[in-house]
Amino acid sequence: xxxxxxxxxxxxxxxxxxxxxxxxxxxxxxxxxxxxxxxxxxxxxxxxxxxxxxxxxxxxxxxxxxxxxxxxxxxxxxxxxxxxxxxxxxxxxxxxxxxxxxxxxxxxxxxxxxxxxxxxxxxxxxxxxxxxxxxxxxxxxxxxxxxxxxxxxxxxxxxxxxxxxxxxxxxxxxxxxxxxxxxxxxxxxxxxxxxxxxxxxxxxxxxxxxxxxxxxxxxxxxxxxxxxxxxxxxxxxxxxxxxxxxxxxxxxxxxxxxxxxxxxxxxxxxxxxxxxxxxxxxxxxxxxxxxxxxxxxxxxxxxxxxxxxxxxxxxxxxxxxxxxxxxxxxxxxxxxxxxxxxxxxxxxxxxxxxx
Amino acid sequence: xxxxxxxxxxxxxxxxxxxxxxxxxxxxxxxxxxxxxxxxxxxxxxxxxxxxxxxxxxxxxxxx
Numbered sequence: 001x002x003x004x005x006x007x008x009x010x011x012x013x014x015x016x017x018x019x020x021x022x023x024x025x026x027x028x029x030x031x032x033x034x035x036x037x038x039x040x041x042x043x044x045x046x047x048x049x050x051x052x053x054x055x056x057x058x059x060x061x062x063x064x065x066x067x068x069x070x071x072x073x074x075x076x077x078x079x080x081x082x083x084x085x086x087x088x089x090x091x092x093x094x095x096x097x098x099x100x101x102x103x104x105x106x107x108x109x110x111x112x113x114x115x116x117x118x119x120x121x122x123x124x125x126x127x128x129x130x131x132x133x134x135x136x137x138x139x140x141x142x143x144x145x146x147x148x149x150x151x152x153x154x155x156x157x158x159x160x161x162x163x164x165x166x167x168x169x170x171x172x173x174x175x176x177x178x179x180x181x182x183x184x185x186x187x188x189x190x191x192x193x194x195x196x197x198x199x200x201x202x203x204x205x206x207x208x209x210x211x212x213x214x215x216x217x218x219x220x221x222x223x224x225x226x227x228x229x230x231x232x233x234x235x236x237x238x239x240x241x242x243x244x245x246x247x248x249x250x251x252x253x254x255x256x257x258x259x260x261x262x263x264x265x266x267x268x269x270x271x272x273x274x275x276x277x278x279x280x281x282x283x284x285x286x287x288x289x290x291x292x293x294x295x296x297x298x299x300x301x302x303x304x305x306x307x308x309x310x311x312x313x314x315x316x317x318x319x320x321x322x323x324x325x326x327x328x329x330x331x332x333x334x335x336x337x338x339x340x341x342x343x344x345x346x347x348x349x350x351x352x353x354x355x
Numbered sequence: 356x357x358x359x360x361x362x363x364x365x366x367x368x369x370x371x372x373x374x375x376x377x378x379x380x381x382x383x384x385x386x387x388x389x390x391x392x393x394x395x396x397x398x399x400x401x402x403x404x405x406x407x408x409x410x411x412x413x414x415x416x417x418x419x
Contacts, residue, residue: 266374272407273359276374283377284360284390287370290412294369296390298377330390345409 017045017069045069188222202226211235244281263306264297264353270335270345282351291335291343295351300329306355308333312346357402360387362395363417370405 009024011017019041042049050066185191188199201224208215208228218227247258264281268274274287286294304326312335325332331353337344360371360383373386383399391397396419406415 268372272409273402273405274370274372276372279374279376282374283381284371284373284386286390287372287412288364289366289369290409292366296371345412 019043022051203228259354261354262352263301263355264295265351266295267348267350268293269347270349271347286330288332289343290345292332293335293349294330294332295353296330297328297353301353301355302328303355304328306331306353308354309350309352311348311350313348358383358399359402359405360391360397360399361405361417362391362397367413368415368417372402 006025009021011021022042047069049069051069052066190197190199201220203225206228208217208230210230212233213230214233216227216229216231217225220226244258244261244263247261248256249258250256262280264279266279266282266285267277268279268285269277270287270291270293274285274293276282276285281298282295283298284296286296288294306326308326308331310333331351333351334343335346335349336342358373360373361368362371363369371386371390373381373383377386387397387399398417
């Protein structure tokens, strides 16, 4: 036998072996040509079918040998886990008549999938544990059902999350960081490129108030200070700022200041032409007769239930005139010589009224 | 000019001397309106018209 096999016949790796191809392979053989040509042409070849292969010699060692179709596809690729896998083309799921299936549950642990297109699958959801999805689109991310496990990105990176209507219902993270989150929020708080910013309130940053300036602060309904200024403050009341009317006049206050302060007083000379030396809340002195005077109050007392202190010179006494002498607007009194009880005009006369 | 207010009484005449403090913020007319008993006629006169000798003070009378 000059020729055992047609060496020009080739088979594509993992390709389909047809009957015509087998004929071409061995048509030239002198021993088996007649036998083969009488065989029915096969239209399909299964992995259990066998091929006869012979070498070019005529010795016993050149006898045809058999090999199963299955062994032709034995390229040492088996089910397992492959690390560092890079897919540059299409990865096609095998069919019954063509492409073969390496595994129905392959796991890519650190490989790169350059262009992942989502589709429909009836199999178990794939899990990407540490990979990077660079340009893929996930049209709909659906949480798992009660019988499945929700899709969770445990340690991966989502470079850009574009969404106009999507919602991240719950974001759980203990160590991960969203580094450049930009979002539009209603209200006074914004987040841009990972930086949160409070809207300005209108107040100028600074320190307000000192020992001589008190702060004036405006607060809005949200508790924000919207305005802050200062005003002059003095620990010493200005002259005239505290008047008798501003003293406490509470009827129930134990330390009523106004009650301990004279509401009116006058020092006058009752001799000659009556003249006033000094006074407070006394508008005038009425000279009624000898040793008989009336102190008229500028601001009347609340009532006639006040107390008076009336003094004159040395042994001379100032005295009460009668029930009609104590009026809310005035008090009438006499200056009397003690040893004779005779009214007398004197130089030093003092009247003090408390209420 | 130092002024005083006079008005008649049952005892003769009463003489009102406004205090200097009161006159800082009020007029003598206001003093008269407040301190002369209601219904009493009164006059505003110079202080110099009042006798300085009060020996017969109770004998002084008010003249219209």
